[in-house]
Amino acid sequence: MSEEKRNLTCIRCPMGCQITVTLESGEVRAVEGNSCPRGDEYARNEVTHPVRTVTSTVRVRKGSLPVVSVKTQTDIPKDRIFDVMRDINSVTVTAPVHIGDVLMENIAGTGVALVATRDVPAA
DSSP: OOEEEEEEEOOSSTTOOEEEEEEETTEEEEEESOSSHHHHHHHHHHHHSOEEOOEEEEEEESBSSSEEEEEESSOEEGGGHHHHHHHHHTOEEESOBOTTOEEESSGGGSSOOEEEOSOBOBO
């Protein structure tokens, strides 16, 4: 059995704990350096199933602004970010757009919706 150590900086709170995760045969055996349970959870997830919330912009037709800020409604698998961005870049919406509007369901087949994060009134 091979042992592997990975060093991470926790992003769950502003403390930025330096965490060391020990893996054995791909399974987490130890998490050290975190100052709270959130760090332990973050480290375990980051080395076994990393996820991210994707933020970007989408083009708007006939709006008071040319683009609207968007985000994935929940986290998506990290290895799907480029697929999600490809879908985001293909979307154009027509104003008005409201905060929380679902602009795309099941983006890149992730089961996650893409939502607007600001209002863009019609021009």
